[in-house]
Amino acid sequence: MKNILITGASGFIGSFLVEEGLKQGFQVYAGIRKSSSRGYLKDDRIQFLEFDFSTREKILVTLEDCRKNNIRFQYIIHNAGLTKAQKKEDFYNVNCRNTVHFIEALIQAEMVPEKFVFVSSLAAYGPGNPFTGEPVRLADEPKPIELYGKSKLDAERYITALRDFPWLIIRPTGVYGPKEKDYFVFFQTINRGMEPYIGFKKQILTFIYVRDLVRVIYLALASSHVNKAWFASDGKEYPSELFAQITKKALGKKTVKFTVPLFLVKTIATIGEHVAGLWGSTPTLNTDKYNVLKSTNWRCEVEPLEKDLGFKAEYDLEKGVAETLEWYKREKWL
Numbered sequence: 001m002k003n004i005l006i007t008g009a010s011g012f013i014g015s016f017l018v019e020e021g022l023k024q025g026f027q028v029y030a031g032i033r034k035s036s037s038r039g040y041l042k043d044d045r046i047q048f049l050e051f052d053f054s055t056r057e058k059i060l061v062t063l064e065d066c067r068k069n070n071i072r073f074q075y076i077i078h079n080a081g082l083t084k085a086q087k088k089e090d091f092y093n094v095n096c097r098n099t100v101h102f103i104e105a106l107i108q109a110e111m112v113p114e115k116f117v118f119v120s121s122l123a124a125y126g127p128g129n130p131f132t133g134e135p136v137r138l139a140d141e142p143k144p145i146e147l148y149g150k151s152k153l154d155a156e157r158y159i160t161a162l163r164d165f166p167w168l169i170i171r172p173t174g175v176y177g178p179k180e181k182d183y184f185v186f187f188q189t190i191n192r193g194m195e196p197y198i199g200f201k202k203q204i205l206t207f208i209y210v211r212d213l214v215r216v217i218y219l220a221l222a223s224s225h226v227n228k229a230w231f232a233s234d235g236k237e238y239p240s241e242l243f244a245q246i247t248k249k250a251l252g253k254k255t256v257k258f259t260v261p262l263f264l265v266k267t268i269a270t271i272g273e274h275v276a277g278l279w280g281s282t283p284t285l286n287t288d289k290y291n292v293l294k295s296t297n298w299r300c301e302v303e304p305l306e307k308d309l310g311f312k313a314e315y316d317l318e319k320g321v322a323e324t325l326e327w328y329k330r331e332k333w334l
């Protein structure tokens with residue numbers, strides 16, 4: 001039986017990665033923090049490993065314990081990451097610095113796996129050109145537009161410069177599905193009869209359903225590829241009104257449409273950031289978030305992923321949203 005370590009196992013994507021690992025017959029090690037919830041990790045075949053990624057030495061303590069117990073990982077999925085942060089520096093610390101510590105510790109402990117997948121993000125490359133509408137391509141120069149994306153890119157730059165390290169990088173676009181908390185706010189808003197838009201320009205969004213993303217990651221592990229990166233989306237593109245239409249249809253709701261002009265969003269973001277900054281924190285709507293919200297082209301190329309891994313999404317937005325909303329309703333989130 002092969003061993004797989006999944007970091008960030010307690011979160012939305014991590015818990016699906018754990019479920020799939022068990023289904024595929026791996027011995028799954030869920031990498032979590034002392035403070036992490038185990039609410040989505042109930043299967044008693046799961047082995048837990050507590051990691052503190054803040055220093056290489058602390059990671060080495062956990063790895064040494066593994067060695068003493070003859071545990072070696074054939075595969076590692078480094079999925080732990082921060083998508084929202086209280087303090088700006090947290091993005092760099094968690095997404096880049098912790099990744100560096102983790103890899104340095106694996107190398108020092110001579111526990112480099114056969115494959116190491118880093119879960120990055122389309123945000124590391126930023127949006128596509130708004131004028132040509134061309135998708136972001138693997139050959140493009142990365143142009144992240146916010147600190148989250150920059151921190152993922154910094155981690156990627158460290159990883160891709162490594163010699164003799166079997167990395168793979170997956171850059172998902174927006175991931176949605178059961179347990180997810182950010183798109184959930186949009187579903188909740190539609191459910192309450194409101195249909196908000198930001199800015200008057202048409203936005204093209206891309207998505208991947210969590211179960212499809214998990215398939216991508218396991219296909220990458222099982223493939224003969226190393227030292228390669230791919231963008232991951234369901235291969236379709238969705239104008240923002242279509243996202244709303246699909247959601248309304250699935251919820252059977254009528255809504256009132258309204259548009260918040262960009263200048264107003266920017267003003268709120270700038271003032272909010274200034275005020276919260278006095279207390280050393282960052283509000284949810286900040287200038288970084290504004291940069292993301294105003295971007296109109298989130299297309300990314302998926303042909304290399306389809307060609308290299310034989311991936312074809314099983315879920316389009318309609319099917320994925322229906323399954324997601326069913327879960328939210330069953331769990332009484334909606």
Ligand SMILES: NC(=O)c1ccc[n+]([C@@H]2O[C@H](COP(=O)([O-])OP(=O)(O)OC[C@H]3O[C@@H](n4cnc5c(N)ncnc54)[C@H](OP(=O)(O)O)[C@@H]3O)[C@@H](O)[C@H]2O)c1
Nearest residue numbers: 008009010011012013033036079080081120121172174175
């Ligand atoms: N959701 C998306 O749309 C999307 C898109 C592209 C890429 N990604 C990437 O996918 C990965 C998983 O994201 P998600 O959406 O599943 O987010 P999530 O639900 O917030 O899960 C994040 C996971 O990372 C762990 N984590 C956060 N800070 C940590 C730290 N300092 N040390 C150790 N573990 C830490 C969390 O542990 P706790 O439970 O203890 O907090 C949690 O298990 C992230 O790397 C994210 O950047 C997500």
